Amino acid sequence: MTEPVPNWVGATAKQIARGVRRGDTSATQVVADHLEHIASRDPLLGALRIVRGGEAATEAEKVDEQQDLTRLPLAGVPVAVKENTAIAGLPTWNGSAAARGPIAEEDHEVVRRLRGAGAVVVATSRMPELGMWATTDCDEVPTRNPWDLTRTPGGSSGGAAAAVAAGLVPIAHGNDGFGSIRIPAACCGLVGLKPGRGVVPPPPVADSFFGMTEHGVLATTVADAAIGFAVLAGRDSAKLTEPSQLKIAVSTRSPAPGIRVDAPNRDAVAAASRLLLAAGHTAVARDPAYPVSLGVRGIATWLGAAWEKVEQEGLPVASLQRRTRRHARLGKITIQRGYVRERDREDWRDRSIAFFADNGFDLLITPALAATPPVADGWATKSWSANMLACMRYAPFAAPWNLAGLPALVVPVGVRPDGLPLAVQLVGPPGAETTLLAVAGQFEMAAPWQRHAPTVFPALR
DSSP states (O other): OOOOOOOOTTOOHHHHHHHHHHTSSOHHHHHHHHHHHHHHHHHHHOOEEEEOHHHHHHHHHHHHHOSOGGGOTTTTOEEEEETTSOOBTSBOOTTSSTTOOOBBSSOOHHHHHHHHTTOEEEEEEOOOGGGOOSSOBOSSOBOOBTTBTTBOOOSSSHHHHHHHHTTSSSEEEEEESSSTTHHHHHHHTOEEEEOOTTSSOOOOGGGSTTTTOEEEEEESSHHHHHHHHHHHHTOSOOOOOOOOOOEEEEOOOOSSTTOOOOHHHHHHHHHHHHHHHHTTOEEEEOOOOOOTTHHHHHHHHHHHHHHHHHHHHTOOGGGSOHHHHHHHHHHHHHHHTTOOOHHHHHHHHHHHHHHHHHHTOSEEEEESOSSOOOBSSSGGGSOHHHHHHHHHHHOOSSHHHHHHTOOEEEEEEEEOTTSOEEEEEEEOSTTOHHHHHHHHHHHHHHSOOOSSOTTTOTTOO
16 A cells, blocks of 8 residues: 655755655655645735745756755745746736736846755745835735734735745745845744845845845744855855853844833843753843934835835836835935945944954844734725834834844744744844854753744644
8 A cells, every 4th residue: 555645834944955866756746745735824914925836836847857965955846936036937026016016037046046956946925015114015915924813924024934834835035124134034034044145145126125135034043044045145055053151142222212122021131041041152232323313314224215215117106006106205305415424334244243243242143023013904905104114113123134134033032921932133243144043042942942933833843
């Protein structure tokens, strides 16, 4: 009697790639399992824009036909690519029909690297319009957090995070200009890495947030995040080594004046500090020297990035959502008046690097969020001011490290009283990506987290 074929939904990217390379399964089978799961679950979530059913199946067959699978670190792994990143043969949606770009003639370099590593692009993931918001919803549907369908999965890589947390794909591509990988990772209980400046090929100028946006990955394990990072960065190895004793700064101070961190997120930092001490590291309470002007600079840059996108691509401003229209128009004013300045970003970068070097700090730990993620419904139709306040109140900790161009990572640490995940953010000096991943790996070993949303998708391993 033939043994039943295992369903690969819920397996890690590392497990899938190993199974395909060994011949325990095929890319075709793995992709078919995930496409079936997507058809069943994504109607609840609204995580994906375009599902490439037939095309993905064909690409999986091509992976299976390759002669040397041993060189493919993501052999047969289904992935979702954020819909603002070019995939040959598909339009680049940018979060709405009004901002949709033409059909791409070729893959962006990060997509090419994923495919070159053996990954199969099964879908594009949803994002808010122009990637401007920390909630993900478009004109048609809100994207929902699989841990609590009434809550947002964050933004702007919210569709990617929801897809991974629900097991629609084991790993997803995202990009992060003001927290757009780390905020959704925190909302959905995932590992999310924003590499530092110049480590991964950048997006086009119009999508770069003045050079601050970095491509990265969202995953359920540190090992998968490390593999995804190595592939995007064009590195041969994803192997992490146990870090020696590190000196780590611990801060719960919000970089945005007047925003308080709630008790669960403060408790998450305390729990993470205990894990660091247990691993042999030194934890020192020390706040970065956030300048008073940082918040103003950040908001001006956030606004200006919207106008840069509109101007570079000739988007019809009148057709955008009203929150985005006002954002872009205010962005035009900030640029015209000289409020968006590269020298300000470089000054903050220098001060940030000095914070580590002058104090002997290897890393900084902060809350990932300041409050529980907002509700999922209606943000695309709400006012600009309502969207701005919601985003700043719950997610103020990510943007400073885009302005500085430093690597930063979010890792799960426990669960809130309301059942949503908790997380902390780790930040390091230039080149600290593997150190961030290694420390996150120590967290995972000491306090493993639930890899998928347990109440909605309890069957996933």
